[in-house]
Amino acid sequence: MNGRNICAIATAPGRGSIGILRISGQSLADLAHSLIGFAPEPRKAHFCAFLGEGGTVLDQGIALYFPAPDSFTGEDVLELQGHGGRIVLESLRERALALGARQARPGEFSERAFLNGKLDLVQAEAIADLIDADSRQAARSAVRTLTGEFSRHIHSLVATLTGARVMLESAIDFSDSDIEVLDPTEVRQALEGILPSLEQLRDRSRQGALLNEGVTVVLGGLPNVGKSSLMNALSGEQTAIVTPIPGTTRDLLSRRIALNGLPLQLIDTAGLRESGDPIEQEGVKRARSAMASADLILLLLDASQFPDCPGELTREEIRIALGPLAEYLADEDERADWLGRLCIVRNKIDLLDLPPALKQSRIEGLALPLVQLSAKTGAGLDLLGKHLQDFVAYAGGEDAFVARARHLEALDEARSQCEAALANLARRAPLELIAEDLRLAQAALDRITGEVTTDDLLGEIFSRFCIGK
Ligand SMILES: Nc1nc2c(ncn2[C@@H]2O[C@H](COP(=O)(O)OP(=O)(O)OP(=O)(O)O)[C@@H](O)[C@H]2O)c(=O)[nH]1
C-alpha cells in the first residue's frame, strides 16, 4: 500500500509569502539529490536552490529532510519551503512528479502516518477537525484529542476489559476441571467500574461532537409567531422573508452561526398548520422532519395572543404550542425524547411590555424551559443564548473531546455490551456468552482508535482531508 513516493503542495492555493511542497516515501535520497543537488542532513534547515531538469533553478528556499521513521508519516519526508506563487510551486510539483513521485490523494500523508503507527485513527481525525475548526473551543478540543488524551482513555478502558476477558477465557478453558477459577465478583466489579467511565467519556465526546459538528436548532411553531424574525435576529442578517401574512415561509432555510463560540445550525421552518395548498403541505412535512432530527427545538408562541397570562406558562399556551406535535408526544417511546429537546419561546413580548426572562416552567408534570423575548427589539436574545449553551452543557467546552458520530455510536455499543455482560453474569449465563459480550465491547472501542478498521472506513475518513495533509 505504501508503495510510491507521494507529493503535494501543502500550503493553501493562491498567492502567499511561503509555499510548501511536501514529499513522502520509503526512500527519498535520490529524489532529494535531484531536487536540491546534494544529500540533505536529517532535520537540518538547508537554504538552497530547488532544481528543475538539467539543473535549472526553479526557486530557492529552505529544504528540510526527515528520514524514516522519525517523521510525520513514518517514512522519509522532504519539505521544500519556497515562495508561495502558484507557478513556482506548480513547477516544483511537476519536477517531483517527473522524478517518479505521484500526486497524493487528500489525507494520504495522514493515512500513511496512521498505517505506520504514528497516529491512531482518532488523532488523525483530530487533525482534520483542527483544520476545519470554526471556533476556539472546537480547536482546543481537537488539540486535546490530537495529543492523545482521548485515546489514552479508550486504551485504559480496553485494558480493564481485557483483564475481565482473560479471567473469563481462562475459566472457560478450565471449565472441565474441578478447579473453581472464576470469581464472578471480580468480573462484575471490573465491569461496574467501566460503565461510569464510558458514560463520562461519552458526555465529553458528545460535547465535542456538538462543538465539531454544530448543534442543530430548529425554529418551529404556528404560522406568524415570528420564527423567521428570530432566525434573522440570531443570524444578524435578513436571511428569511418576514411578512405579517401567515404561511410566509414554505421551505427549510438554514444558516450556520457562532453564538459565543458555539457553532449552531439554525433552521427556520414553515408554520405548522393544516393547509389545502400542496406547496405548504410539503413545507409542513419538511418542518416536522427537521424537528424530528433536531438537537433542540425552539417552539415559538406569539405572546400577544395570550395577554392575560404573562406569568407561568399556561395550560392554554401549552395546548397551542404542543398541539401540532401531539402525535409524537402521545407515543410513550418518543415522548421523553421530544420533551427533552423542547424549549418554549414566548416571542413578541414588546407588544405586552413583558420583561425578558428565562425560567423553567412546569405544567402537568412537564418541565419545560421557557424564554421570553422579542425578535423585533432583541430583548431576551442573550437569555436564549445562555439557554442554548446550558443545553449543550457546554460551559466553555473546557474538557470536551473532539468527536464524531462514529465515536459516539461505538461508545454506546461498548456500553450496551458491558450492560449485557453484567446482566448475563447476574443470571449465571454460560461464560461463553459473557465472553462474547465483552469481545464485542472491546471491538467497539478498538474501532474508535482504529485497531480494527476496514478499508471502506479509512477511505471515508481520509478522503475528507485536504490535499497535502
Ligand atoms: N411586535 C413584534 N412583532 C414581531 C416580532 N417577531 C415577529 N413579529 C412580526 O410578526 C409577523 C410574522 O413574523 P415572521 O417572522 O414572518 O413569522 P413566522 O413565524 O416566520 O411566520 P410564517 O413563516 O408565516 O410561519 C411579522 O409581521 C413580524 O414583523 C416581535 O418580537 N415583536
Ligand SMILES: [Mg+2]
Ligand atoms: Mg417564516
